[in-house]
Amino acid sequence: MDPAPAALTAYRAPSQRVLDKEIHALDAYCRDFIGLSPFATLATATADGWPDVSPRGGDPGFVHVLDERRLALPDRLGNNRIDSLHNLDANPRAALMFFVPGFDETLRVYGTTSVVDPGELDVDLTEFGKPPLSVLVLSVVRAYFQCPKSVMRSGLWDPERRVDRSAYPSFGTVLREHCRDTTIPTDDAVMRAALTEEL
Known part of the structure; x- marks a missing residue:
């Protein structure tokens, strides 16, 4: 393995707690957090590694927890570029980051995906009076809560800092x-x- 770039030597080793917080299924805390979340970002990559991040939103819990190892993300009408879906067709790995308004911590969930027809799932995915065009099912590989520091620094939910x-x-x-x-x-x-x- 090549030595780390010199800039990385400025960082201390992660604490054991930081390492231990990574889990491999969705526990009750993860499931409840997802149920409160009206907004998430979806990260995918092309077959040759170019990254893409797409915002996703809906009513709280718009991403459905099917069980402790599977999430269902309905795909709503957008700009029809369907960059994420094209990426996932070539490279099924993806990550979701969930936000809850007013909460400084976020939840990161990683896994592999399949894109299915809404009729294949026994879940009502209607929102805003419309069914989704397709559904991304993410099989969870790992999940962990991100510490609040970045959101605290940004003042994201602070009304005084609203632009x-x-x-x-x-x-x-x-x-x-x-x-x-x-x-x-x-x-x-x-x-x-x-x-x-x-x-």
Whole structure:
């Protein structure tokens, strides 16, 4: 094995507690945390290793715990790039990071995946009045809670640190510039109304 880069020598060895917190199934604490979570990030990678991270959200518990070793993530209508699904077709490894508003700790779950038709699972996955287009089933390999430090540093849930929307151009304005498409509306209210119809 090649020696570690010099920059890594600045870090102390992880404590035994940090090593011991990694488990290989979803205990009651993991399952309850997932049941409270309305937002997660899905990490995948292409066959040749290029990473991708995709935000996923819904009502709390939108990711369903099928049992202590399996999660079901419904895939809702999005931008139809389906980058994550293409990646998983070539490389089935994935990771989910769960957030709960107001909680500083996060939960990381790693595993291998399969993409199935919603009808294959005996679970009602309807949300916002619509069934999912497909379902990602993650077979858990490992899981652990991430310490709160990064969220504490960011002040993510602190109302005093919330950024006023006027501090940045509207999403429509950014898209108009990125896509070089003058037909995109720049009014956020118009954009959000259109997006709401597709939830």
